[in-house]
Amino acid sequence: xxxxxxNPVIFSALLAICFxxxxxxxxxxxxxxxxxxxxxxxxxxxxxxxxxxxFQVSLYENLIDQLQKKGVFQHVYRDGDRNxxxxxxxxxxxxxxxxxxxxxxxxxxxTTVAGATSVTLRCQFSDKGGNSLxxxxxxxxxxxxxxxxxxTYDFAKKAANVAGENFSAVPGxxxxxxxx
Amino acid sequence: xxxxxxxxxxxxxxxxxxxxTYGQQARTVTEAVQLIGLxxxxxxxxxxxxxxxxxxxxxxxxxxxxxxASSIQDVVTGTxxxxxxxxxxxxxxxxxPFGSGRVLSLFRTxxxxxxxxxxxxxGGLHGVIFTVPLGKAELIKQxxxxxxxxxxxxxxxxxxxxxxxxxxx
Numbered sequence: 001x002x003x004x005x006x007n008p009v010i011f012s013a014l015l016a017i018c019f020x021x022x023x024x025x026x027x028x029x030x031x032x033x034x035x036x037x038x039x040x041x042x043x044x045x046x047x048x049x050x051x052x053x054x055f056q057v058s059l060y061e062n063l064i065d066q067l068q069k070k071g072v073f074q075h076v077y078r079d080g081d082r083n084x085x086x087x088x089x090x091x092x093x094x095x096x097x098x099x100x101x102x103x104x105x106x107x108x109x110x111t112t113v114a115g116a117t118s119v120t121l122r123c124q125f126s127d128k129g130g131n132s133l134x135x136x137x138x139x140x141x142x143x144x145x146x147x148x149x150x151x152t153y154d155f156a157k158k159a160a161n162v163a164g165e166n167f168s169a170v171p172g173x174x175x176x177x178x179x180x
Numbered sequence: 181x182x183x184x185x186x187x188x189x190x191x192x193x194x195x196x197x198x199x200x201t202y203g204q205q206a207r208t209v210t211e212a213v214q215l216i217g218l219x220x221x222x223x224x225x226x227x228x229x230x231x232x233x234x235x236x237x238x239x240x241x242x243x244x245x246x247x248x249a250s251s252i253q254d255v256v257t258g259t260x261x262x263x264x265x266x267x268x269x270x271x272x273x274x275x276x277p278f279g280s281g282r283v284l285s286l287f288r289t290x291x292x293x294x295x296x297x298x299x300x301x302x303g304g305l306h307g308v309i310f311t312v313p314l315g316k317a318e319l320i321k322q323x324x325x326x327x328x329x330x331x332x333x334x335x336x337x338x339x340x341x342x343x344x345x346x347x348x349x
Contacts, residue, residue, distance in 0.1 A: 043297075043305055053256035053295040054215075057307030061216045078304030106261070109285035145271065147262075149215065149309075 033168040034133055038075040038087035039067060044121070045096035055100070055119065058149045059140075062156035063095070070160040074169050090128050091167065095121040095159070098137065105147050116141060117148040123159055125166065134166045207232060208323060210316040212294075214238055217308030218245045229294075229310060231323040236296070238310070247308070251298045252329035257317040258293040292317030296329075 077084035099120040107115030125134040140155025212229035227240030273281040294317040
């Protein structure tokens with residue numbers, strides 16, 4: 001049967017379904033998010049996996065940078081920052097390297113298909129009491145363009161997206177510039 | 181008589197100027213690129229790196245960025261490499277015909293990386309990564325340690341352990 005949009009009954013029914021569906025979906029999405037105004041990013045753990053120091057630092061700094069850019073939280077605190085203790089609804093983010101494969105920029109540029117760098121981290125978002133709220137494995141890759149450290153940027157962007165999907169800032173508070 | 185006094189004064193002044201200049205140059209000052217980490221600085225900022233008066237100083241066109249040596253919890257050196265022709269031009273050469281761009285990718289310069297972790301006044305942990313010319317990172321590391329910085333890898337020989345080895349495969 002051909003769908004005829006000139007039939008007003010069918011057309012209005014379709015419109016009604018569309019308009020009725022979208023707000024309720026959005027509300028569900030919103031209510032599923034945990035409200036938190038601040039996050040503290042802990043230093044990246046290696047868990048016995050040999051990860052070069054520059055990768056650990058790059059993962060940590062990119063993660064803070066991306067969380068600040070994403071703007072999900074009003075404050076993004078660093079590991080050890082004493083100001084974080086005052087935040088009432090603080091989320092702690094601890095990421096631990098699960099798998100690390102260091103590729104080669106030279107091999108990537110020469111062969112196109114080989115030499116990818118990949119890093120997988122277990123990211124745990126927990127509340128002040130230490131209860132785990134969200135746990136996710138996130139992988140950062142660099143397959144062609146860029147240096148090996150670009151995999152850490154890829155990871156950080158994905159981790160910030162995960163934070164955006166699961167958390168939102170507490171409404172009604174003044175928004176301060178993020179982070180130290 | 182007055183002329184000789186003037187000459188002596190000028191000689192003494194020049195001596196102190198040269199001594200001061202020589203004292204400054206004795207410290208390692210090297211070209212560096214800050215990959216990430218210094219607050220307020222863009223990634224891949226170019227400048228010069230030195231250790232002066234107990235401080236690691238990154239001198240860049242917008243000013244200086246200082247990190248106190250005593251606040252540094254870890255200094256680690258490593259090695260890396262980069263294309264001789266880099267940047268946008270380097271990316272464009274990849275499109276060159278007959279795979280000539282790929283051949284250019286084989287020409288690379290070796291670099292040292294210098295990774296530091298330090299705490300700010302609030303106790304917040306920061307990490308900074310620099311690339312410096314080959315052989316310079318270890319000199320800066322030694323100077324930082326001499327001025328109060330800490331390291332998890334005390335000697336150059338130990339830095340070849342897998343955890344710190346960052347050589348390209």
